[in-house]
Amino acid sequence: MRIRFRKLLQWSLTAGVLVSATRAQTPSEEPAPNRPNVLFIAIDDQNDWIGCLNGHPQAQTPHIDALAESGTLFLNAHCQAPLCNPSRTSLLTGKRPSTTGIYGLSPWFREVESLKNLVTIPQHFSNNGYATSSAGKIFHGGYGRKKDDTEFQKLGPAAGVGARPPGGKLVQTPSDNPLVDWGTFPHEDKDKQDYVVASWAVEELSAKPTAPFFMSVGFFLPHVPCYATQKWFDLYPEETLQLPEIRRDDRHDTPRFSWFLHWSLPEPRLKFLEEQNQWKNLVRSYLACTSFVDAQVGRVLTALDESGQRDDTIIVLWSDHGFHLGEKLITGKNTLWNRSTRVPLVFAGPGIAKGGRCERPVELLDIYPTLIDLCSLPAVDGLEGLSLIPQLKDAAAPRSRPAITTHNQGNHGIRSEQWRYIHYADGSEELYDEVKDPAEFENLANDPEKTTVLAELRKWLPTVDVPPALGSAHRILTHDANGETVWEGKLIKPSDPIPEL
Ligand SMILES: [Ca+2]
Numbered sequence: 103m104r105i106r107f108r109k110l111l112q113w114s115l116t117a118g119v120l121v122s123a124t125r126a127q128t129p130s131e132e133p134a135p136n137r138p139n140v141l142f143i144a145i146d147d148q149n150d151w152i153g154c155l156n157g158h159p160q161a162q163t164p165h166i167d168a169l170a171e172s173g174t175l176f177l178n179a180h181c182q183a184p185l186c187n188p189s190r191t192s193l194l195t196g197k198r199p200s201t202t203g204i205y206g207l208s209p210w211f212r213e214v215e216s217l218k219n220l221v222t223i224p225q226h227f228s229n230n231g232y233a234t235s236s237a238g239k240i241f242h243g244g245y246g247r248k249k250d251d252t253e254f255q256k257l258g259p260a261a262g263v264g265a266r267p268p269g270g271k272l273v274q275t276p277s278d279n280p281l282v283d284w285g286t287f288p289h290e291d292k293d294k295q296d297y298v299v300a301s302w303a304v305e306e307l308s309a310k311p312t313a314p315f316f317m318s319v320g321f322f323l324p325h326v327p328c329y330a331t332q333k334w335f336d337l338y339p340e341e342t343l344q345l346p347e348i349r350r351d352d353r354h355d356t357p358r359f360s361w362f363l364h365w366s367l368p369e370p371r372l373k374f375l376e377e378q379n380q381w382k383n384l385v386r387s388y389l390a391c392t393s394f395v396d397a398q399v400g401r402v403l404t405a406l407d408e409s410g411q412r413d414d415t416i417i418v419l420w421s422d423h424g425f426h427l428g429e430k431l432i433t434g435k436n437t438l439w440n441r442s443t444r445v446p447l448v449f450a451g452p453g454i455a456k457g458g459r460c461e462r463p464v465e466l467l468d469i470y471p472t473l474i475d476l477c478s479l480p481a482v483d484g485l486e487g488l489s490l491i492p493q494l495k496d497a498a499a500p501r502s503r504p505a506i507t508t509h510n511q512g513n514h515g516i517r518s519e520q521w522r523y524i525h526y527a528d529g530s531e532e533l534y535d536e537v538k539d540p541a542e543f544e545n546l547a548n549d550p551e552k553t554t555v556l557a558e559l560r561k562w563l564p565t566v567d568v569p570p571a572l573g574s575a576h577r578i579l580t581h582d583a584n585g586e587t588v589w590e591g592k593l594i595k596p597s598d599p600i601p602e603l
Pocket residue numbers: 146147185186325422423
């Protein structure tokens with residue numbers, strides 16, 4: 103298996119050089135009159151610690167809350183992958199990770215022969231007469247932003263951190279990864295790249311872009327490094343700060359395989375945070391960054407209001423996945439539990455109910471077909487999401503299926519209204535009653551009274567469940583028929599202790 107994996111990586115390197123097909127955007131000749139604009143706002147690693155989602159009782163996000171009030175808020179929305187590249191690839195191509203094999207931080211899907219011609223959301227809008235533009239992080243990393251390989255007609259500033267502490271990292275984390283850091287230091291909001299990204303959108307909107315437009319604005323925070331200015335830290339005084347509820351024995355009833363999904367990460371475990379007295383500092387930093395990003399969302403929405411185009415614009419706001427801050431004894435993503443899968447998702451604009459609060463489980467995969475319907479674009483073959491139009495008209499409208507999150511081949515989390523079911527590649531399972539146990543403390547998979555529930559939920563496991571695409575790397579986990587498990591190219595032996603840091 104290891105040899106195969108290495109081979110796969112070698113092939114991919116060659117393939118990466120060979121693929122240089124250009125996908126120049128050729129807007130169709132006919133403009134699309136009377137179609138609404140789209141303002142597509144992405145936030146990175148933003149879990150449900152948003153005021154209106156109540157994931158953390160102290161989260162302050164007045165602008166996102168107001169946006170939710172002006173439209174429909176999805177209270178039970180889940181990503182398709184708990185990691186940047188696979189989540190964004192899924193959302194923007196309308197395909198599940200288990201269909202494409204994009205599970206890791208590499209490859210860019212256009213470098214994969216079988217995927218390179220997929221039509222992304224911005225491409226589809228471009229092909230149908232929209233002026234498309236993008237700033238910040240929409241696809242992962244610099245994907246989709248290269249000069250001859252862009253998914254957008256116009257590019258604003260790229261994603262980034264902006265000001266960094268002059269003396270290097272503020273916290274010496276075990277991985278020493280330069281991104282894994284948090285805290286405050288003297289700098290100004292305007293020196294942060296997310297501020298620059300918002301300023302670009304404000305300027306673009308102030309210039310009253312030609313309608314219809316599709317403008318995408320992607321914020322990088324609260325992705326690590328969680329740096330914010332003191333002003334945002336002051337919203338969360340340390341003395342009254344609430345830490346997330348955890349249980350020390352929470353992993354006693356989760357299978358060993360659950361650890362393989364985040365076997366060794368740049369993000370530290372809870373043990374490190376507690377030993378170094380950093381838990382409160384990280385929670386505070388994350389919340390401060392969330393409130394800062396909320397303020398940037400507010401600046402963009404104010405500019406839209408002032409441009410006079412709010413009533414003609416569909417706004418969709420989403421995050422690519424969540425983030426643990428001590429829950430289940432870890433920090434970071436790469437899990438199939440709520441803190442990693444539950445995300446903010448809001449739609450507002452023409453045709454969308456105001457004040458709607460939808461409790462149906464929905465998927466980020468649903469954004470693509472929903473935007474097609476809202477903007478009357480032609481259908482795209484092979485999209486795997488379902489249009490949310492029924493829920494945007496009536497939040498209580500039924501849904502035919504649960505939300506599914508996948509982290510590498512064979513590992514799936516199924517979220518219905520009442521249950522979370524997890525199936526790992528070695529066949530081990532978890533089951534949580536979300537009504538009685540929303541923090542997912544008690545694994546009920548071995549409860550003999552739950553056999554019927556389990557059987558029902560297992561039916562939703564994806565029937566297409568492909569291995570990693572050529573060129574897959576970073577956070578890739580494989581488990582073969584002989585029981586060999588490989589994390590990022592390294593065999594995990596049955597006797598290996600669970601990494602503590
Ligand atoms: Ca992310």
